[in-house]
Amino acid sequence: MSDREKIQKTLQKALEINLDICKYGTIVEIGAGQEVARNFFQAGGAAGTIAKTMSAYDMQVSDDIYGAEETKRYVSRSRLMKMLDREYTAVTDLLTPTRPRNTTFFSYAATVTAKSYLQKNECHGWLGIRVQLYPGAAPSDIIVHVRMLDNDGGAQQEALGVVGVNLIHAAFHHFTQPKKIIEALVDDLEPCRIEVDLINFSGPYFEETENRLMNLHLVHKNLTHAIMFSPEGEVQVPSELLYKKNILVIRGTYTPLTKLHLDMKKCGEEHFKEVDNIDTSKILVLAEITMASLTVGDVIDDADFLARVDMLNTQGYTVMISNYLRYFRLRQYFRRYTNQQLGMILGISNLDLIFTEDYYIGLEGGILEAFAKLFPDNTRLYIYPIKSPEQEELITIDNFKPPKKLQHLFEYCKENGYLVGLENVDESMLHINPSQVLSEIQKGRGKWEDQVPESISKMIISKRLLGYSAR
Structure with missing residues (x-):
């Protein structure tokens, strides 16, 4: 599809909304800029849909309208919610008495920071819509966080305009x-223009919507590479x-979290500090x-995913879901946001994989390129x-033995501190095999209960997680 055809499709969506006299x-x-509003005006018939458009670029003007931000962060979720609160209340209070009874009101808002000539900044934004989904209903919200990936501000504005029209229409x-x-x-x-790394649904029509699953869908459909849960x-x-x-x-x-994982974390954290x-x-x-590890073919087991996140959360973990198979890709992702220390804890069986040349098939520089991207600065494997x-x-x-021809590379990484052996491990945990634990869980109660944290075993049994059988 040509760029012109894509523009026409976006305008067609805007026109479809404009021609519906019930939506206002x-x-x-x-x-x-005001790219979303521009699309609706350019499509024609906007007077039937838009009661008001506005931009408040000056901080004092913005504060006067929406209230001051204590953190002085104007591109934030809290700022977006203040915008939606004020605009939706204003339009419904003013126009409900005079508009036809079949009107469904909405307010779309966005606060973003696009590419600037004056600074190298993270180009991102918060977008949202508060919308009545049938006349007279309490409103529902859809909140989105995006990263703009184009290299110039004009292209970023254009992409945001498309996303905004898509959000309102959808x-x-x-x-x-x-x-x-x-x-x-x-x-x-194009996939390289916008990344969506958070979405949240709330309100009457979304009471049964599980937002963790919706955010997992962002990764599944390649709208982002990673999502995170507190x-x-x-x-x-x-x-x-x-x-x-x-x-x-x-x-x-x-599947599940075991006491072995907890010991890995404890030992790794001791060394990292x-x-x-x-x-x-x-x-x-x-x-x-x-x-x-979450998909079978192209299908995700939703219950299995939620069980894993719940179990990790009970132990105080922040959880990350990513589509990065190779470790150097994961490191590159973290480097978007921090230049501080990075550590990755892995079992020695995974080290075997890292020193397997076939693991890097398709990478032009093979294992050497991968290692150059994994260990350039402040990065260690524990x-x-x-x-x-x-x-x-x-x-x-x-006493690990890599392939003979990679022995020198292994020694180089070890001598330079890129590979760090964990000490003070609890050897009583080393017999725990997570795959075997999962197999035992599916047979019912048993010795596996001693190999996972007590709160986890109780959760598995009471909620019948991970295929637990009560026979």
Whole structure:
């Protein structure tokens, strides 16, 4: 589809809204022009849909309208909510008595920071719509956080204009199918232009919508590479959680979280805190799950996903879901937001994978390119030992044997501190095999209960998680 055809499709959506005399509302945009409003006016017939458009660029003007921000962060969720609160209340209070009874009111708002000539800033924004989904109903909200990936401000404004039209159109036409709303957000945009890394549905029509699943759908449909949940289970914007943090990440499937995982975290955190000049008050420990471990074919087991997140949250973990299979891609993602220390905890069996050349097929520079991208600065892999099942021998970084032709590369990484062997491990945990634990869970109660935290075993049994059988 040509650029012109894409523009016409966006304008057609705007026109469809304009020609529906029941839909009426306001559009307010701060930070990157008024592209959403422009699309509605350019489509024609906007007088039938738009009661008001506005931009309040000056901070004092914005504060006068929406109230001051204590944090002085004007591109924030709280600012967006103040905009929606004021604009929706204003239009409904003023016009409900005079508009036809079949009117469904809406307010669209956006506060963004686009590419600037004066500074190198994170180009992102908060967009949202508050909308009546039938006449006289209490309103529902759809809130979105986006990153703009174009290299110039004009292109970013154009992309935001398309996303805004898509959001308004989808809110009215697909409100019974939230996943369809998500997929519609980037209609008529190349994948490299907009990343959507948070979405939140609330209100009467979305009371049964599980926002964690909706955000997982963002990764599943490649609208973003990663999503994050706080220990309380709330969806978080990755940039806000990761900004200038020292990050320690443990990758796993967590089916379920075992006492072995807890010991890996404890040992890894002890070593991480010993890094020179590290600010221990700014350490963020993440439990990361890859999408590949959540899907069978192209299908996600929703209950399995929610169970894993719930179990990790009960142990105080911040949870990350990503579509990064290779470790250097994960490191590149973190480097968007922080130049502080990075640590990744992994079992020695994963080290075997990292030193397998076939793992890097398709990468032009092969394993050398991957290592150059994994270890350029402040990045370490913390290696947790295992016991050989045959000889009961402890396999550590000191007796690990990479392929012979990669021996020198292994020694180089080890001698320069890129690979760090974990010590002070609890050897009584080394017999725990998470795959075997899962198999035992599916047979009912048993010895597996001693291999997971007590609160986790109770959760699995009471909620019959992970295929638990009560026979």
